[in-house]
Amino acid sequence: MTRGRFGAWAAAGLGAVYFLLPLIATFEFSLRMRRGQYSFDAYAAVFASGGFQASFLYSTGLALATIVVAAALVVPTAYFVRLRLPHLAGVVEFITLLPLVIPAIVLVFGYIRLYGSSSFLPLTSTSLGADALLMFGYVGLGLPYMYRSVDTALQAIDARTLTEAAESQGAGSLRILFQVILPNIRSGVLSGAFLTFAIVIGEFTFASLLDRPAFGPYLQRIGASRAYEPAALAVIAFALTWACLGLIQLVGGAPQASTRR
Numbered sequence: 001m002t003r004g005r006f007g008a009w010a011a012a013g014l015g016a017v018y019f020l021l022p023l024i025a026t027f028e029f030s031l032r033m034r035r036g037q038y039s040f041d042a043y044a045a046v047f048a049s050g051g052f053q054a055s056f057l058y059s060t061g062l063a064l065a066t067i068v069v070a071a072a073l074v075v076p077t078a079y080f081v082r083l084r085l086p087h088l089a090g091v092v093e094f095i096t097l098l099p100l101v102i103p104a105i106v107l108v109f110g111y112i113r114l115y116g117s118s119s120f121l122p123l124t125s126t127s128l129g130a131d132a133l134l135m136f137g138y139v140g141l142g143l144p145y146m147y148r149s150v151d152t153a154l155q156a157i158d159a160r161t162l163t164e165a166a167e168s169q170g171a172g173s174l175r176i177l178f179q180v181i182l183p184n185i186r187s188g189v190l191s192g193a194f195l196t197f198a199i200v201i202g203e204f205t206f207a208s209l210l211d212r213p214a215f216g217p218y219l220q221r222i223g224a225s226r227a228y229e230p231a232a233l234a235v236i237a238f239a240l241t242w243a244c245l246g247l248i249q250l251v252g253g254a255p256q257a258s259t260r261r
Contacts, residue, residue, distance in 0.1 A: 027231075030228055030231035042231065043232045051222075058212070062135055062138065062214065063197045066135050067193045071192070071193065078154055082154050104205040108137060112124060115133055124210065134206055134210050134214075138203065142192070145199070147192075149189070150189060153187060162184065194245070194247050204216035204219070
């Protein structure tokens, strides 16, 4: 027991050193913008930059739209597959995992060739069309995380019993889905939403090749021309990601805490 506990703590310590030391060094470097002393000048310059505000707001709006579309697609699909079509569960899971094995650069080049040609509606020729194409690309990238979160939440409840009870009261399919099932899997939907948000905020390949003013390409442009601001942006992006993970833990742990009480 003592050796196993020591080995676990040693592995955790090595992992912490491996991941935290670069972050600490990046944070320390971001404070050196003022010569001879530490300051938050790099962070002030980042937040005062119009490019930062515009790109972050653009990516935030795109992330919210992606979450809405992904949830509207995944929640009914996962529910009806689990309840009505369980024999298709493996096929649906395989389809939702495809974005993890197909590189993003392959997907975006396929989008550009297909939806930018004259044989289809040229979505890449207008700003709104490119935004829509980027959003649907992000829906695909977030699909594995959203589907797994929702499907796990559905496994934790007795969806069939809830559905039968609601049907016995005369509720229709849409009412059951939105008023009975969705409130019970809210933690799973929110977990998938936070993961999707973190993916969209930091994504570079889709936004860059579609020439959209997103946060990921902005990070790359700043990193190519500045010294201290990119370090500050890296710390900010890391903080945003961990904030999303913390919210996932908070949301996912809330129902369990209430059950124990």
